[in-house]
Amino acid sequence: MFTAAAESLLRQAREIQAEELKKFCSRVCQLLQKEDLGPDALDALRRLFLIVSATKYNRRLEKTCVDLLQTTLCSPSCPEPLQLLCAAVLREMSPSDSLSLSWEHVQNTRQLGLLASVLLAQGDQKLVRSVGQRVLKVLESRQPEGPSLRHLLPVMSKVASLAPDTLHEDQTSALNKRLVDWLRYASVQQGVAHSSGGFFSTPRARQPGPVTEVDGAVATDFFTVLSTGQHFTEDQWLNVQAFSMLRAWLLHSGPGGPRTPAADDRSELEGSTLSVLSAASTASHLLPPQERLREKAFEYCQRLIEQSNRRALRKADSDLQKAVSAPWQAGGQALAAPSECGMVSPQCLVEAVLVLDVLCRQDPSFLYRTLSCLRALHTRLCGDPACVRALLPIARFFLTHGEAAAVGAEAVYQHLFTRLPSDHFHSPMLAFEFIQFCRDSLPLFGRNLGILRMSFPNLFKFLAWNSPPLTSEFVVLLPVLLDAGTAVETLHLLLDLPCLTAALDLHLRSSQAASERPLWDVSLRTPGCLEALRDPQFQGLFQHLLRAKASGTPERLAPLHQLLQPLASCARVAQCAEAVPTLLQAFFSAVTQFADGALASQLALLLLERSDSLYQVPGYEARVHRVLSAQFLALCKLHPSLVVEQAKELLEFVGSAGGLRGSGRVLTSVVWAIGEYLSVSWDRRCTVEQINKFFEALEALLFEVTQLRPSVTLPKCPPQVITALMTTLTKLASRSQDLIPRVSLFLSKMRTLAQSTAASSVHSEEDAGAICTRATELLNLLKMPSVAQFVLTPSGEVSEPRYHRDTNTALPLALRTVSRLVEREAGLLPG
Secondary structure, three states, rough: OOOOHHHHHHHHHOOOHHHHHHHHHHHHHHHHHHOOOOOOHHHHHHHHHHHOOOOOOOOOHHHHHHHHHHHHHHHHOOHHHHHHHHHHHHHOOOOOOOOOOOOOOOOHHHHHHHHHHHHHOOOOHHHHHHHHHHHHHOOOOOOOOOOOOOOOHHHHHHHHHHHHHHHOOOHHHHHHHHHHHHHOOOEEOOOOOOOOOOOOOOOOOOOOOEEOOOOOEEOOOOOOOEEEEOOOHOOOOOOOEEHHHHHHHHHOOOOOEEEEEOHHHOHHHHHHEEEEEHHHHHHHHHHOOOHHHHHHHHHHHHHHHHHHHOOOOHHHHHHHHHOOOOOOOOOEEOOOOOOOHHOOOOOHHHHHHHHHHHHHHOHHHHHHHHHHHHHHHHHHHHOOOHHHHHHHHHHHHHHHHOOOOOOOHHHHHHHHHHHHHHOOOOOOHHHHHHHHHHOOOOOHHHHHHHHHHHHHHHHHHHHHHOHHHHHHHHHHHHHHOOOOHHHHHHHHHHHHHHHHHHHHHHHHHHOOOOOEEEEEEEOHHOOHHHHHHHHHHHHHHHHOOOOOOOOOOOOHHHHHHHHHHHOOOOOHHHHHHHHHHHHHHHHHHHHHHOOOOHHHHHHHHHHHHHOOOOOOOOOOHHHHHHHHHHHHHHHHHHHHHHHHHHHHHHHHHHHHHHHOOOOOOHHHHHHHHHHHHOOOOOOOOOOOHHHHHHHHHHHHHHHHOOOOOOOOOOOOOOOOHHHHHHHHHHHHHOOOHHHHHHHHHHHHHHHHHHHOOHHHHHHHHHHHHHHHHHHHHHHHOOOOOOHHHHHHHOOHHHHHOOOOOOOOOOOHHHHHHHHHHHHHHHHHHHO
């Protein structure tokens, strides 16, 4: 999150107009033309960079300003901070037609790296290849006292990703050899401190000592990013840079697929002990450059894993081991690659495991040496909460290679899906990486997919706590998590997701002392929430809500809804509630693909049951009801017989006043489904007795909701519910014509009631008019019973298109047409 001051600066940068920008560019030009480029020029360039980068739209700068930025960037006497800012501004403006950069006479590699970064940002393939060849020529030089190469490695990595065909085979081999030297043979002596030239400086300075491990021991093996010291040599910096780009380079220079072409032709003896010993005994210096790089990369990663097990003497070195921060803090000095070449992952250990994964996919002979190492690493990391993120690439490794190595990795997956979400749901970085891991690994789960599906309650903890960034990820993941056995329990948990957020919030607060919680903490004002968490009466419900695996038996959580009501106003709970409708749509889109009649009936009844049992977050119930009403109709359309099969439950729902909560959307859908599907044409088991029972229940409900005095228990009825009830009663009467006189009498009363002055106190003029119009249309339709049956219950031959589904021939239009026919021929009709 930005501070208020930073937000203000960003807003000003985004809102600056073209005229103001033109004036500011003129000021920048004046400052850059001075001989002494001081702090004013630096500050002006910072502001210019903020302006051009604060918006996604390209800003147009004056050509004079662009030319001066290029001149300053190419000037050998320009201070480094100014050159960095000039390059950053020019990159933000890319692609641009006004660039005229030339590097023919540039000797400084730092300046060459900045120029190359601007040229690469243009996206021109020809230019990318030209940059690659120039940089490669410098990298191939072996002059020990030559220019520093560490500014060019990031450029080479970028070139390889933008234009993989830039490098020829001999050039790739040459760079492989250089990477081997930098990775494996960097100096193990610390660098010499630069003399300040002061009065006390003396040529008899102390000779630099050896680099050390994080536990203070003198390093007895080769240098890595986890080696510590006070000062570093050039080749040590290159060692860090080489490891930063190693994984991307291996993927570029290695085979295109996860296995080498030759690997597919190898016999099953590849996995034997003989092949392992043979591979291990091969003389390293006899290997081709690419295979030698893999061998040295393997040794480097193994050494990193060994170093990470050492006990750091200082907190900075401990952070470096776990790599919880992006810079490489080594012994008090920032051992960081330039910004153009950050690590693909900010974690040393994570990156080491990912490199090992690439090596094993490219050359299976590494697999058997890696498995034992990673099993031991997994066991160690399980007890270290600070290293949980490193468990994800280890699990990915076992998913990728476990079956090939005949290794049962169920313990790895069980720990991953059981402990991590429960203990670290509040870590946003872990949450995003965990769900990304699940998404990316779906093709690899195979027979272990059941573990993922049964762990959905734990995965939902990440979603409940981090709903805004993870909603789109779960929309993709939900179809994989669902099957017939977990669909009902998943729907319960989705509807209770805001309640889960509140419970997780309370669980997190309970682990803190009261003195550690801020004064605005809700739990301080309502200590009953925290006390209830420890109350044996509610512990069972809390344990069910916070369960790690699917239980198969959903619990009624209504007591928790009331108990956690003080937390319903929390911002995190409100954010979660906003995500639920989208997730419900994804759930039903997936479940309708495999739901049979029994599951559809179960889900339909669950919708009705839960429509009146939701955690009361402001606005949540209305948004959920909108989805539930639409999905209830979708389930009925998918399996129309569920209306007849669940007649008893639907009658009970209609007979209760709960359906009128909110806007009455759910009740309207139920009433419409009854009128549509309670028919012999949909289910031969439908009887006249059932039709009469539903008619009586709906008639009583319509009489009740049209009373002119709404009460607390029976709120004002929306006009949509009234018109739906009238239409459904008419449909039922058309199928049991003995009911026509009753419904005609009722519709006449409804028309009179809607036209009375008393109705104005309950309904608006527009609503009352809609009720009156519908009653009139239905009355006219019932005067011709055969026509009514045709319109309201068409046979299968004419059911497509349905008049009330086709937007061009909707039911009101059909009713109005029949009404005009009836009125025109009224004199010919009996009575």
